[in-house]
Amino acid sequence: MIRFFTKNQYKNTVLALWALLAILQACFTELMDDEAYYWVYSNHLAWGYFDHPPMVALLIKGGYFLFHNELGVRLGMVLLNVLTLLLIDRMIPQKNNIVFYLILAGMGAMQIGGILAVPDIPLIFFATLYFYIYRNFLESQSWKNTFLLGLSMALMFYSKYHGVLLVFFTLLSNLSLLKVYRYYIAVIITTVLFFPHIYWQYLHDFPSLQYHLVERNASSYDISYTLDYIVGQVLMFGPLVGWLLLYNAFRAQVRNGFERALKFSLVGVLAFFLLSTLKGRVEANWTVMIFAPLVILAHQAIVRQGLSLRILKSTWAVSLLIVLVARVYMVWDFVPDVEIRPEIHHNREWTNAVAAKAQGRPVVFLNSYQEPSKYMFYQGGVAFSLNSVYARRSQYNYWHMEEELWGKNVLLVSNHRPYIPDQDSMVMAQRKLYCRTDTPYYSYSLIQFVPAVAAFKVQPGEAFTLKLGVKNGYENKVPFDKDYTPFVGYALKGEEEWRKTVQGTLLLSDALQQDSVEVLVKAPDVKGKYVLKIAVSAVHGMDPTHNSQGIKLAVE
Secondary structure (H helix, E strand, C coil): CHHHHHHCHHHHHHHHHHHHHHHHHHHHCCCCHHHHHHHHHHCCCCCCCCCCCCHHHHHHHHHHHHCCCHHHHHHHHHHHHHHHHHHHHHHCCCCCHHHHHHHHHHCHHHHHHCCCCCCHHHHHHHHHHHHHHHHHHHHCCCHHHHHHHHHHHHHHHHHCCCHHHHHHHHHHHCHHHHHCHHHHHHHHHHHHHHHHHHHHHHHCCCHHHHHHHHHCCCCCCCHHHHHHHHHHHHHHCCCCCHHHHHHHHHHCCCCCHHHHHHHHHHHHHHHHHHHHCCCCCCCHHHHHHHHHHHHHHHHHHHHHHCCCHHHHHHHHHHHHHHHHHHHHHHHCCCCCCCCCCHHHCCHHHHHHHHHHHHCCCCEEEECCCHHHHHHHHHHCCCEEEECECCCCCCHHHCCCCHHHHCCCCEEEEECCHHHCCCCEEEEECCEEEEEEEECCCCCCCCEEEEECCCEEEECCCCEEEEEEEEEECCCCCCCCCCCCCCEEEEEEECCCCEEEEEEEEEEHHHHCCCCEEEEEEECCCCCEEEEEEEEECCCCCCCCEECCCCEEEEEC
């Protein structure tokens, strides 16, 4: 232990303090919405999920096995966060520990967000590992480095799909790799290792591609998308010196192929997502995999070119003070009347109230993957998310949870009054929930209708027949409520919002007796581009559910 602190005293002390603060923060901060959702992932381990690849679920599974609390959920992330710093330190060729500390002090998001059980943390680590191994591969194209390069790319892809951008821009920075046969071997290794996830996507009709590339696109451009993205990048790598670090990283002189790969990746990723704002809103955290290139290049620019050290020295204390206030707020809601990430506070309070109302019954939350996840983490029991065709899908649309609810008395809960009008309500912790009991409960999210054609062109008001394959995802016989018969209908989404839902005349029970069915659709009277989805009205008084992928409809 003494050697640990004396061999390189300041650096080891800084890293030890960094790890200690992360562990304390992970212990005493309640779960964010997405963290609870990914914890439910870990209870249903699979090769893929609707939103993300499985790495986040695997890491949570390992940590939660040791500690059944918030620390257990985040333990793997804390470890990867510290290992990321160690790898970055190894890759900096011209070291200056003071500059390294000042850069880290200014990067508040990495200090605070480094504990969160979200896919960004393993992506940052495995992206850093990828660059570390790529540097070794450039120095020696041995079989060991070839295998490790292929492995690191696969692990990066298993963390988050965005990692593919780093591989692309690395290749773009060094096209001579196309002449290196062992680089092809590394790509083959990556493909083989990543194939189980690709196969999972195939079995589930590539839901992640459908969601990320089609359903998330905005109907029209808004300049706020671009401005929010630019401001978000500066703040994420700041809060006070994000602009300075980006400036230094852009100005950094490239001296070898490895640094050229870092530069291409940094500029390429930022430019790619800047262009992506033309199609819709881009989250600031989507660029987190450039953390290593940013730190290394900014560090080298400051050390080699003598840039900006004075500014870093004059702002580090203020940056740490801002981080300290944020850390305290994450644990203690000292401004309860101000909604700053309210999801990290009072979760036991509102879930206790819902559990008391449920009285042991399963709880079905409407159009929310966050609330059932939080409920199951803090209360246990059975909870489910029923997503209407008007809301986004989630992994709850793919899990086999509904069979356990069929025919039972459940508590329906919504945070939106129109879904459960004139019923019981609860107000607590900056949220209002509306409740009603429902018995017997039936819903059918795993029944999907597959169109023979994915796009149509029709005239305004034209009626046409949609041919659909029937895909029953349930393992057991599908039961029905004798007093309420669900029909197969459809919903139409215009450029801004869903326009209408048509119930249809085809009984769901009849549709399940056939391999394929036909549904009569009437096109809107107004020209434009629409998305059509097959929808089943299963729960009495509720909006119908998603029962197909989006079908493009052009009314011309």
